Amino acid sequence: MQRILIIGNSGSGKSWLAARLAEQLTIREVNLDTIVWQPGGFNQKRSQDEIDLAIKALAQEPSWVVEGVFGALAEQLLAAADLLLFLDLDWSVCRDSLLSRGSQSAIQRDAIAAEENFQQLLVWASEYELRASKSSRQFHRELFERYQSDKHHFTTRQEVNNYLTQLTTHS
Structure with missing residues (x-):
């Protein structure tokens, strides 16, 4: 497990899981x-060229835990990954997670724009x-x-937690 790719909806727990695995x-x-x-x-999106270069460079690195909702980028990393984790949680769980996390406006440059972006994220997710x-x-x-x-499909937080516990006890 040197190159782990985590996909799923916004609020599914990808960042949380990636942090623990890393x-x-x-x-x-x-x-x-x-x-x-x-x-x-x-x-503000980066240029497509910047994104493509970053993904190509990342694919060459010997180890990483990459997470995100961007399927087109995940698809480009699929061949380099040795483990795929799909967090396929119900929308109600993702929504609650997003709401508890909030807009993170305090850490962004423009708090008003951050709140607007958060509302758009909720709709999009x-x-x-x-x-x-x-x-x-x-x-x-x-x-x-x-x-x-190697791949795992999770539909509940408990399944994710069990997986992490299993990894911890076997490593």
Whole structure:
């Protein structure tokens, strides 16, 4: 387990899981948001060239835990990954998680814009099941089905916690 890819909806617990795995395995943690968005918020995308270069470079690194909802980017890392984790939690769980996390406006440059972005995120995340893009549940399922190496599909927080506990006791 040197290259772990975690996919799922916003609020599914990808960042939480990635942080724990990275700490336990002492490998780099990468949130795809940091590759897609300019620093200071989630309202300015990097150029596609910058994103593509960062993904290509990341794919060459010997170890990482990468997490994100961006299926198109996850797809580019799939061949380099040796473990795929799909957090396929119910929207109500994701919504509650997002609401408890809040807009994170205090750590962004523009608190008003951050709050507006958060409201947009809630709407966007609620459409995970309906979207036709590569950031949809359907596409994440397709990535999961296509992936031929070690993979795990989680539908509850308890399953994720059990998996982590199992890793801790066997490492």
